[in-house]
Amino acid sequence: xxxxxxKPSTTLAPASRFPDIELLDHAGNPRRLSQLVAGDPIVLxxxxxxxxxxxxxxFRRLVALQDEAEVAYSRIVSISVDAPRVNAAxxxxxxxxxxxxxxxxxxxxxxxxxxxSTDTLNDPYVPxxxxxxxxxxxxxxxxxYWFWGRPTLEELRRDMRAIxxxxxxxxxxxxxxx
Amino acid sequence: MMxxxxxxxxxxxxxxxxxxxxxxxxxxxxxxxxxxxxxxxxRPTPTALRIDARAIDPNGDxxxxxxxxxxxxxxxxxxxxxxxxxxxxxxxxxxxxxxxxTLLRDSSRFMGALTAIRDVAGGLxxxxxxxxxxxxxxxxxxxxxxxxxxPAGPTIERYGSDQPWPWDRFxxx
Numbered sequence: 001x002x003x004x005x006x007k008p009s010t011t012l013a014p015a016s017r018f019p020d021i022e023l024l025d026h027a028g029n030p031r032r033l034s035q036l037v038a039g040d041p042i043v044l045x046x047x048x049x050x051x052x053x054x055x056x057x058x059f060r061r062l063v064a065l066q067d068e069a070e071v072a073y074s075r076i077v078s079i080s081v082d083a084p085r086v087n088a089a090x091x092x093x094x095x096x097x098x099x100x101x102x103x104x105x106x107x108x109x110x111x112x113x114x115x116x117s118t119d120t121l122n123d124p125y126v127p128x129x130x131x132x133x134x135x136x137x138x139x140x141x142x143x144x145y146w147f148w149g150r151p152t153l154e155e156l157r158r159d160m161r162a163i164x165x166x167x168x169x170x171x172x173x174x175x176x177x178x
Numbered sequence: 179m180m181x182x183x184x185x186x187x188x189x190x191x192x193x194x195x196x197x198x199x200x201x202x203x204x205x206x207x208x209x210x211x212x213x214x215x216x217x218x219x220x221r222p223t224p225t226a227l228r229i230d231a232r233a234i235d236p237n238g239d240x241x242x243x244x245x246x247x248x249x250x251x252x253x254x255x256x257x258x259x260x261x262x263x264x265x266x267x268x269x270x271x272x273x274x275x276x277x278x279x280t281l282l283r284d285s286s287r288f289m290g291a292l293t294a295i296r297d298v299a300g301g302l303x304x305x306x307x308x309x310x311x312x313x314x315x316x317x318x319x320x321x322x323x324x325x326x327x328x329p330a331g332p333t334i335e336r337y338g339s340d341q342p343w344p345w346d347r348f349x350x351x
Contacts, residue, residue: 039347070332097269098331
């Protein structure tokens with residue numbers, strides 16, 4: 001018996017456009033990435049699952065970042081193969097106030113080529129983080145298979161600053177009048 | 179695209195409305211008036227408040243509503259810490275409401291919030307904004323309230339000072 005593994009249909013490199021995927025959110029509603037991004041920069045995170053200690057450590061980083069993101073017109077979206085209710089429970093436990101998306105049938109995972117091939121038990125997403133412009137252009141891509149490959153908070157802040165500077169026409173504060 | 183509408187709870191139907199629905203007390207069934215929405219820049223009634231435009235749908239179904247309103251003569255700055263924390267609590271929910279919008283008097287004053295659900299098990303018992311100002315529980319008929327996409331989070335700020343939250347983008351420049 002042979003197993004067909006679909007080839008990824010996209011390239012996830014800086015300057016390329018991230019696919020406008022649609023998945024169920026943690027409440028079971030279909031959500032399109034472009035709708036969640038609206039007009040803001042975004043940190044798009046793919047994670048293995050709640051059970052992974054590395055993910056738990058990285059989520060603590062993102063939860064720390066949300067206190068800044070909530071006032072900085074920036075989005076965070078996290079995606080796993082877990083079902084919406086599992087993601088909802090994980091999200092609540094973390095105290096995360098951003099949207100989690102679920103890909104339990106792994107269709108988007110195959111489209112993106114982000115299956116962690118070394119875990120044949122869970123078939124999770126390979127940990128990866130992308131920072132995107134509002135039009136879904138990839139600013140930076142981080143391969144988190146090894147923990148040190150993941151972005152630090154400083155790298156995420158720099159990415160959010162660079163994207164914001166590029167997309168906000170009033171990035172330079174207007175000069176005071178006479 | 180204008181990001182907000184006007185809304186008011188009034189004792190009788192008023193002309194010129196974008197959408198209107200009868201409101202009843204959810205516990206007693208007693209008449210509570212008419213919930214009315216308007217378009218336009220000019221305030222249609224002295225007590226009308228700004229609401230996220232996505233909340234209003236003349237074709238929307240009936241809904242159970244938590245209507246939080248500041249007492250007469252009272253308001254809070256939109257950036258008051260209690261209002262900030264209520265916004266965070268809304269984002270932390272596992273089950274988003276069909277409608278959730280802050281209600282503004284103008285570009286700086288928070289006057290309340292409107293939350294609507296259609297699945298009664300959806301968690302209207304805990305309205306974070308009800309910890310800021312008193313809440314009324316209303317059954318609102320069809321023809322007024324739509325279904326908004328849940329806010330993506332984690333943003334609690336408004337996209338421009340005259341916008342109700344959670345309207346989620348700046349005007350195109």
